[in-house]
Ligand SMILES: Nc1ncnc2c1ncn2[C@@H]1O[C@H](COP(=O)(O)OP(=O)(O)OP(=O)(O)O)[C@@H](O)[C@H]1O
């Protein structure tokens with residue numbers, strides 16, 4: 088790597104009794120990068136953040152920040168801003184005093200302290216509430232104050248654990264772009280934990296998808312969305328349809344796969360799995376196109392009974408029952424269904440997709456050890 092990483096995790100492991108909360112995590116975050124960590128509840132996100140912050144010590148592995156190993160560096164010397172749900176503001180102090188706190192602890196004098204705090208408050212759009220007491224603020228306002236409190240000391244790294252969790256949808260979207268532009272402006276490295284994958288897709292330079300204490304994939308939002316590496320990622324991110332089958336034929340860059348629902352063609356993109364090999368492939372819900380049954384496309388066509396139907400703005404979300412316990416998610420822009428009868432519950436719908444829309448998952452034999460060797464079990 089040309090530039091030294093700002094944050095580097097090597098084989099970081101933390102156990103609580105019998106539970107391995109994080110399990111051999113490896114990650115490199117560049118300076119000024121915004122990394123979002125997403126994953127189901129209990130997968131180890133907060134544990135990872137606490138380890139980076141120094142609030143807990145790993146049982147194995149190493150944590151480096153700006154080229155320095157962190158074992159013996161206490162939390163307050165790590166130059167990290169924390170926006171954690173558990174890090175309460177001081178309820179009896181006003182907004183200004185809360186934001187100034189870190190600077191006061193550093194012994195900065197009153198005038199620069201106030202100037203910096205006002206700047207941070209302006210950045211989060213709360214300068215007019217500087218004299219409000221914390222207990223008189225809404226949940227979203229409190230979170231913004233927590234963010235200003237972290238920003239004001241201009242740390243090398245900010246860790247945000249579910250910072251936008253309790254905001255309503257509109258405020259959340261506003262805050263997302265504010266947060267992102269603040270981060271760009273200040274050039275601060277951000278590691279951000281979220282339950283909300285939409286948020287991560289919008290804000291992050293890279294996304295780390297975590298499952299059971301491990302990273303399943305660390306990649307750009309586009310890659311995560313378009314080229315999930317594992318079944319877990321495909322199921323967790325976006326609206327994906329997952330098919331399993333056996334390779335029937337692999338020729339001229341096209342792989343034909345026999346599934347319970349027919350034979351489907353997939354662009355191999357350099358991969359040519361052997362005949363009879365068991366494989367899994369993914370087709371996004373928004374790649375599905377409605378066709379008239381019996382009409383032209385003869386390949387990659389399935390029919391199912393509509394069992395779920397929902398309008399989300401100008402997009403229609405449908406769930407088809409393909410039989411033998413398989414569902415198919417279809418996401419269709421309204422304009423594409425013009426001239427067709429509106430879909431109804433219980434009606435049969437036929438859809439198609441192109442061979443290029445299907446994405447082969449790497450086979451389990453290739454993914455079992457997908458972490459680089461040096462990032463595993465290092466101590
Ligand atoms: N102090 C602790 N003592 C014992 N077990 C813990 C402790 N902290 C976390 N765990 C366990 O470690 C695992 C990971 O927890 P963690 O809080 O990191 O998950 P998370 O990904 O942040 O979940 P959520 O999305 O719900 O916040 C869980 O099984 C949790 O019960």
Ligand SMILES: [Mg+2]
Pocket residue numbers: 132133134248
């Ligand atoms: Mg958590």
